[in-house]
Structures are given as C-alpha cells and as structure tokens.
Amino acid sequence: MTATAIEHGHEHDHAADDHHHTGEIDLPTYLEYTRRNRLGMWLFFASEAFLFLALLVTRFYLWRGPHGEVVRPELDQFAGLVVTAVLLLSSYFMNRAEVSIANDKRTDFLASLLITAALGTAFLVGVVVWEWGMFPGIVKGHLKPTDGVFGAVVFGMTGMHALHVLSGVVLILNVWWLGRKGHFSSERHWGVEACAIYWHYVDLVWIFFYPAIYLIGTTIEAPH
C-alpha cells in the first residue's frame, strides 16, 4: 500500500494493533509509519544543521576586526527586525494550521496555510528586495556578494536560508492544494506535520542567523 493511500485513509485503521496482518507479511500501521517518518525527518534536520552550523562558524571566523574583535557590516536593522517578525508570525500560523487539521477544522487549516505561505513570500521579498537590493530602483542594498568577506558571508547565509524558505513555501502550497482536494484528516495528517516541522526548522535557523548577521559585534564599514 502506498504512502498516499495511507494518507487518504484508505487503509483499514489498525492503530490499536501492533501490526497490520496481510497474509505473509506484516505491514506497519499508520502510527508506526508516522513514528518512523518523524525520526527520519529529525535525522534530515540533523544533517542540515551541519550546513547551517558551518555557515555560522564561517561568519564568526571571518568577521573579525584588526584586534580580533567580533564585527559586522552596516545593515538595515529595521529590515532585519521586520523580516524576523514576519517569519515568527508565519510559524504561528503554520502551527495553527497543524492544530486545525488535528481538530478537523478544514477551513481554518486551509486559511492558516495560505497566510503562512503569504508571510513566507513576504520574508523572501523582504530579503531579496530590501536587504539584497536586487531592485536598486526600489531599495538600494547595503552589500553586494563581491564586497569581500562581508558580502560573501551575508549572501551565503541569507541565500542558503532563502532557498529553504522558498522550498518551504512550495511545500506549504502543495499541502494546501492537497488539503483543498480533501486529503488529510484529524487522524491522518503526517504530510501536514512534516511540512509544519520543516517550516519551523527554517524559522529555527533564522533564530540564530538573525543575531549573527544583524546584532552581534561592532559595526564597521564594509569595503566596496
């Protein structure tokens, strides 16, 4: 039986049993699948953590002043605070979507997903337009990727994170589309849970990236 069929709820519910007996082989129950999937998801997060930790270490290793003190480039503090607030708010709505489907509140679930996707897109626009200055006619950015270690690290960290935000938005819209078609229920919504914890992971990474990029260290002029 495929995972999609299980997500649909086509499998007979044997949640109370240890295994679903089908002749010669024992298929795990939906609950067991979910437990294994959860573990797999957290192992994936652990592997991703190495990537983000490497970027954090790079930031603290390279952004040093002449006397070894921790420094940072001049960035738009207001932009940093606003995009951080937007991402935190999106995490709340993602949590609300998950709680809603767990309580069979489909309308609330779908609306919360759309709000989360909109806030995620707003975060992306904030970073790309406001901080990167990709459209100088609208906002002139502070740094370019070629501006030495400051430019390289800022664009490396925010770029890698933005890529995860983008994939998260695509995932959320996919879950929303499936939800509209009647997928997921209060008993069977691993797809929603996986999407939610992925989104919160993206938020978790930004929780450390925000102070590392915007707040920690003395501000110095970036070489152009």
Added chain:
Amino acid sequence: MSEHSPTKRKTAIYREGIIVAITLAVLTIVEYYAAITPPFDSFAILMILALLKAILVVNYFMHIRSVWSEDEH
C-alpha cells in the same frame, strides 16, 4: 463540563500557540534592544536569548518529544 473535555483541550492547544508566539515576539524585541544597549550586546547574552527562542520552537512548534513518545501529540 469536565476539566479535560475535548473543547477545553482544543482551546488550550490554540492558546498555547498564541502564548509561544507572543513569547517569541517579546524575546525578539528584547534581543534587538539588548544589541543596541551595552553591556547587554555581548555574544553570550544574545546567544542565550536565541537559545531560549530555539527551545520554545523545538519544544512547542516542532513537538520534538513526539519522536520518542508513544502518544500522539
């Protein structure tokens, strides 16, 4: 209605999300002002604040306990 009725439980779960979101917002504002107020702008203080936020997200939004728990969250 009993203390642990489904309606009360649902309300409590929704309320929990709101409380966590507000706490995260407050910690972010504290973080921002700490960064512009010496001597609170130190690496240690800002990282502790970030860790507190991370613990909230991992515990309440990512349900890390469900990885080893036998119960559904």
